Amino acid sequence: MLKLPINTNSLFFKSLVSFLTIILLLASFNFLSFAFFKTNIQQEIIRNNRLTLKNTADRYEKHLAIIRSMLFKLYQNEDVVAFGRQLAANDPAQVNYLKPADMIKSIRSEVNNPFLYLDNVIIVYRSVPFTVDKNGTGDASRLFSQFYVSEPYPASYWQQQFESPNTTELHLGALFSIMSSDQQSRHLIPMTVKLPAYNHLIIGMLDAGRLFESFHGADNPQLLIVQAGGSTVFNSSAEGAAAVSMPPMQGNDYVVSDNRYYFYHHSDETNLTYVTVVPYSSIAAQIRKLEWTLFLLFVVSIMIAGAASVIFSRKLNHPVAQIIASLRRRSTEVVRSSIHEFALIGDISSELIRERNEYHSDLQSKQSLLTDYGYINRLKMIRSGPADWTDTMVQHRPFRIVLFQLHFRSADPLTASTKPDRLTYTVRECIDLVLSGTFDKPRTLQMESNQLLSVVFGEPSQDRLEQALSQLKTIFDQDKAYYLISASVGSHYPIGSDFNRAYVEAVERAKETRLLDETQWIWDDAPAASHYVFTAEQEQELHVNMQEGNGATCAQAVERMLDYMYRKEATRLQFRAFAQNVSVKMLKIAERAKVEPKQWGLLNDMLEQQLEVCWTLEEYKRFFERFLTRAAQSIRAKRDEKDPVVDFFAVFLEAHYSEELSLDAVADRMNMSSSYLSAYIKEKTGTNFSDHLNNVRIRKAKELLQQTDYSVQEIGERIGYRNVTSFIRMFKKITGLTPGDYRKRGALEASGG
Numbered sequence: 196m197l198k199l200p201i202n203t204n205s206l207f208f209k210s211l212v213s214f215l216t217i218i219l220l221l222a223s224f225n226f227l228s229f230a231f232f233k234t235n236i237q238q239e240i241i242r243n244n245r246l247t248l249k250n251t252a253d254r255y256e257k258h259l260a261i262i263r264s265m266l267f268k269l270y271q272n273e274d275v276v277a278f279g280r281q282l283a284a285n286d287p288a289q290v291n292y293l294k295p296a297d298m299i300k301s302i303r304s305e306v307n308n309p310f311l312y313l314d315n316v317i318i319v320y321r322s323v324p325f326t327v328d329k330n331g332t333g334d335a336s337r338l339f340s341q342f343y344v345s346e347p348y349p350a351s352y353w354q355q356q357f358e359s360p361n362t363t364e365l366h367l368g369a370l371f372s373i374m375s376s377d378q379q380s381r382h383l384i385p386m387t388v389k390l391p392a393y394n395h396l397i398i399g400m401l402d403a404g405r406l407f408e409s410f411h412g413a414d415n416p417q418l419l420i421v422q423a424g425g426s427t428v429f430n431s432s433a434e435g436a437a438a439v440s441m442p443p444m445q446g447n448d449y450v451v452s453d454n455r456y457y458f459y460h461h462s463d464e465t466n467l468t469y470v471t472v473v474p475y476s477s478i479a480a481q482i483r484k485l486e487w488t489l490f491l492l493f494v495v496s497i498m499i500a501g502a503a504s505v506i507f508s509r510k511l512n513h514p515v516a517q518i519i520a521s522l523r524r525r526s527t528e529v530v531r532s533s534i535h536e537f538a539l540i541g542d543i544s545s546e547l548i549r550e551r552n553e554y555h556s557d558l559q560s561k562q563s564l565l566t567d568y569g570y571i572n573r574l575k576m577i578r579s580g581p582a583d584w585t586d587t588m589v590q591h592r593p594f595r596i597v598l599f600q601l602h603f604r605s606a607d608p609l610t611a612s613t614k615p616d617r618l619t620y621t622v623r624e625c626i627d628l629v630l631s632g633t634f635d636k637p638r639t640l641q642m643e644s645n646q647l648l649s650v651v652f653g654e655p656s657q658d659r660l661e662q663a664l665s666q667l668k669t670i671f672d673q674d675k676a677y678y679l680i681s682a683s684v685g686s687h688y689p690i691g692s693d694f695n696r697a698y699v700e701a702v703e704r705a706k707e708t709r710l711l712d713e714t715q716w717i718w719d720d721a722p723a724a725s726h727y728v729f730t731a732e733q734e735q736e737l738h739v740n741m742q743e744g745n746g747a748t749c750a751q752a753v754e755r756m757l758d759y760m761y762r763k764e765a766t767r768l769q770f771r772a773f774a775q776n777v778s779v780k781m782l783k784i785a786e787r788a789k790v791e792p793k794q795w796g797l798l799n800d801m802l803e804q805q806l807e808v809c810w811t812l813e814e815y816k817r818f819f820e821r822f823l824t825r826a827a828q829s830i831r832a833k834r835d836e837k838d839p840v841v842d843f844f845a846v847f848l849e850a851h852y853s854e855e856l857s858l859d860a861v862a863d864r865m866n867m868s869s870s871y872l873s874a875y876i877k878e879k880t881g882t883n884f885s886d887h888l889n890n891v892r893i894r895k896a897k898e899l900l901q902q903t904d905y906s907v908q909e910i911g912e913r914i915g916y917r918n919v920t921s922f923i924r925m926f927k928k929i930t931g932l933t934p935g936d937y938r939k940r941g942a943l944e945a946s947g948g
Contacts (some may be wrong), residue, residue, distance in 0.1 A: 210507070214503075214504030218500040218501065225493060244416065244456065244458050244471060245448060247415060247416075247471070248458045248459075248469055248471045249460055251410050251411045251415075252460040252462060254409075255420070255469065256467075258406070258410070261311070262311065262313070262386055262399050265305060265311070265399075266386065266388040267388055269318075270388050270389070270390065270393075270395070270397050272298070274297050274298050275298055275318060275395060275397075276395075278290075278294045278295065278298070278320075279320055279322075279393065282322050282323045282394065283321075283322040283323075285322070292332075295327045295331075298318065299327060299329065299331060302315075302329050303329050312405045312406050312409065313400065313402065314373075314381060314383055314400040315329050315330075315400045316329065316398070317397070317400070318397050318398075319353050319396045319397075320394055320395045321357050321394050321395065322394055324336055324354075326338050330342070335350045335354075341374055342373065342374045343371055343372075343373060344372040344373075345383075346369075347369050348385065353396065356387055357389065359389075362390060363386070363387065363388045365384065365385075365467070366385040366428075367384075367422075367426055368382055368383065368403045368427075369383065369385075371383045382402075382403040382404055383400045383401060383402060384400075384403050384406075384428060384429060385400055386398070386399045411431070416471045416472060416473045417431050417473075418430075418431045418469070418471055419431070419441075419470040420467055420468075420469055421441070421467065421468045423466045423467075423468075432472075441457055442457060454474060454475040455473065455474050456472070457470060457471075458471045458472075592652045593652070593654050593689045593690070594650050594651060594652050594653075594687075594694075595660070595684070595685055595686070595688070596649070596684075596685035596697045596701045597648070597651065597664070597683070597684050597685070597701070598642075598647075598648050598682065598685070598698075598702065599622070599646070599647040599648070599649070599680055599682045600645065600681045600682070600683075600708065601645040601647070601678050601679075602645070602679045602681070603618065603677070603678050604678060604679065604808055616644070618677060619641065619645065619647070622671070622678075622680070623647050625667070625670055626647060626667065629670075630651065630663060633663045634653065634663075635652060635653055636652060638650045648698070648701070654687065668713075668714040672713055675713060679711075679712070679713070679714065679810050680714045680715075681715050682714070682716050683701045683704035683705040683707075683717040684716060684717065684718050685698075685701040685704070700720075703720070704717045704718075704720060706766065706768055707720075708767045709764060709765075710761060710767055710770055710810070710811055710812050710815075711811070712810075712811045712813075725769075726769070727756070727759075727760050727763075727769055728773070728776065729752075729756065729777075731931050732931035732932065733752065733756075734931075735930060735931040736930075736931070737752050737753075737777075739929070741781055741784045741785075741826065741827060744831030745827060746826065747824070750824065753823065754816055754819065756773070757770070757773075757812060757815055757819075761812050767810070770809075774806055774809065774815060774818070774819070775802075778806065779802070781798075781823065782795070782798055782799060782802065782826075784830070785798060785830055787881045787882075788829075788881045789833060789879075789880075790829040790830055790833045791832075794829040798822065798826055801818075801821065805818055805821075806818060840865070840875060840876075840879075841876065841879050841880060844861070844865070844872075844887075845887075847861060847864065848861075848888055852891045852892050852895060852914060853915045854915060856915065858873055858884045858885075872884075888915075889925055889929065892916070893926055893930065896910055896911070896926060896934065897930075899913065900941065901938070901941045907919060907923065910934065911934075
């Protein structure tokens, strides 16, 4: 019996056989899959050509319908029809040759639409050989003999179309020589529309090349568009050909003839037939190319897979053989392998011993850290297991908590010694040093990245604690350019089980931190804090000034409120809430004013970044001075942008505010539709028509209230309000005061009262 040179039960042999078996299975599957799908490849290619032709035909049909609708709309345009009647009257005195200007504008708007694929739209009048197109007006004979020249389509051809019974017709495509800034030749497909008893004809010149590239694609097979009589409207391979010989359809949507596939798609709506011609050799070549490609890939993959199987089997077997040999020799030599798992097997014994020693040493060195974690768990009510808080000596000792909150100030650039994490570490070391010199074994823990908590055990006297904190204040105030510290001192608690309650108390007291440029201590609970907001009148005045771009006035109003809050000893949280409330409202005003997105983004960045580092009254004032000034400048720049429509609208309101104005009346005066004018003014100014009108009227009312003795009713009538109640209600809505109160306040201010 023949004996194999290798052991059939070895890892190498079995892994190699497994790899080869998998390769054969995959190869068999690929071979069967190819044999099965090969018979369907040709049908898939035919189906793909059918689908491509159908999509092309649908796009052409939809586009022709759009062009037909557009031409009929232009055909019935009042200016086009009226001008035709003037020409038909044969009286030059009655012809308004300025009318074509609007017609040319309409034509250009359609021709310039890139999705219509129009080269030109030409209006031809019958009674007088006069034409209007995108380039202007002129004589029909001159246009079709010099500017749009094509042998099948002289000027006489278009005059003959007036006798055609068809209202719309798609003519055969032809090559036109177009005279513009330079001589060009372009393949165009004319479409004409006309109606009986009308004096004009409209020709839409469709750009055949652009239509073909957009709807079919230059990489696809040859495309023909054929009329019912067999005339070729368009041929992508032989543009301008009058007719192409094609086999009959024979009741199917494709025919094979002369080694070509002819795919047909007929449109009942336009009576056009769309044809693609695919050489049979092209389909056969695709199939052969696919066969050879798949065969080569199959052979290459088998060769690569076989070689890879041998290599991987040897790599798996080699380290196993080394490990077995090492075990038989009882050698301590560590087996090295590029395979991670085998390398681990060789290192396992020495690694376990080394890790044990490292873990033991690490636990010994981190005992202090684990103790800190125990304190933090107890403070925050985090239970870590059945052995939680077993230190009975600590549990029954009285204690007091001091919670330090660090407020980092912006420093540019930050050096390594003034980075927040380094500062927190330095502060903690300083606290530990001072408290350890005064009290018995105090603990200082880092609760958050900017929060430290010290636990002082025993029953410390108030004087000793104040003396220690005073010493810390002296140290911290020397570095107040980098950070400010506020510390809340908790009450005295008799046992350690009250740690969580003491921590919550200290956190609540920390909320009473005031706006001081120094280290501060909070010893007692403060009464419930109130909210600081502007009155309705102040809010409205701030809103109006910001809309007008008066940043200085807004900054003065906010500064007065900040000074008032400081005198009332408002907390930092109250200052932060007030500042965020005002800033967000100013941002909304800027957004409604449609300021430039870049400017709005800068304002939003200031709110999110600069406000977070305001810790003193002066810093808040500087922030609002910069923020409100930039916001006002952005609004003023947007408002001062020159727009002729908006400028005319504003001047018109200033001149006619006392009249009974309506949006329709103003729009009619500006030769616009009311809906368009309303949307335009809203988009450009951020304010609608009625608000603009009311703002002008109320501004005029303020002037009359301060400068005249007219009654409220008479002032309301002078500025356009026929109902005094409506005037008073609108005045109070905008200013926050009634007209009478506004006049009284103005009188008091004038007298210095």
